[in-house]
Amino acid sequence: MLQVILSTVSKWAIPFLLLIIPLCGIIKKVPVYEAFVEGAEEGFTTAVRIIPFLVGMLVAISVFRASGAMDVLISLIRPLMVALGAPPDVLPLAIMRPLSGSGALGLATELMKVYGPDSMIGRMASVMQGTTDTTFFVLTVYFGSVGIKRFKYAVVTGLSADLTGLLASIYICNLLFK
């Protein structure tokens, strides 16, 4: 039942917005097409402005991953994860999550393929993937797009939130699914 509701909502969300917003515009006598074009004009400049920031971040993350440095980090943290009650197989996902959205989704998909979505590992991977956001992408892209160079405490806040989300995912999965 829940599944039907959720999949209906997620299927309809975008068509609904695309219908209801222009309709409201017409009712309020907004020249809808002209307004759309006026807004859309900003899309190009905004997207292009983030290129240098994204290149900088993705290059560093990619070197870190491909070189095997990430695996070294994983093997260092592994005992801690086991002590916390998490299967060590989900650790790469936990580390990848704040760094790269597509990388994390790839790892989560892989875990579900190997262990099955209804295994403990599959469920924990799902919750981790659905919980935290790609902090580094969000920070570099959003701050980058407006030329902010000093992020102040936003990095610490974002990473603390990621860590909390991770620990909470482990805790709740052990509680609900064991």
Place this chain on the structure above:
Amino acid sequence: MLNVIWLLLLISGIIVAAFNGQIEVVTEAALDAAQSAVRVCFDLIGIMSMWLGIMKIAEKAGLIQGLASFMSPLLRRLFPSVSSRDPAMGAIIMNLSANMLGLGNAATPFGMKAMQELQRLNNNQPEASAAMCTFMALNTSCITLIPATIIGVRLAYGSADPTEIVGACIFATSCAMAVAVSLDYVFRRHSRWGGKH
């Protein structure tokens, strides 16, 4: 902070690659990543343009201001420096709503729009304002009511109950969000980074 992390990622990568005797991996990874970054940005142009266009209609129809004034009791506390009538508030609300519905590709354009408006209020300084940090804290930890992507993956691999993880996700993000908002509040008030904002 980010300078240190960035440098650490690069240096540790290069040292480990050299140690493993496969330094050429670094070259390949760096060049590939640089190209794929540009591809991501180009993919974003179309999506950004579409959502910013729709948002302009919503703005002119007064929808966003309506939503902003509805939510202003909450938002006034989170963003004391931003007036609820400011366009920045509208974009912040659109971004958080899109995040909650799991519409990732709509959330990014609204978020970047929100940052532009906040940067205007920040007088285009190169240093993040307190409101920006709060917005980032909310954004990176925002509750997702419908984690559509991961439900899709679970369905694809034959889960008996693809949505069983929704409750757990909401619990875990709520914890993350509570920590993010409280930390942000403490930093804003007491930190050496806090400044005069």
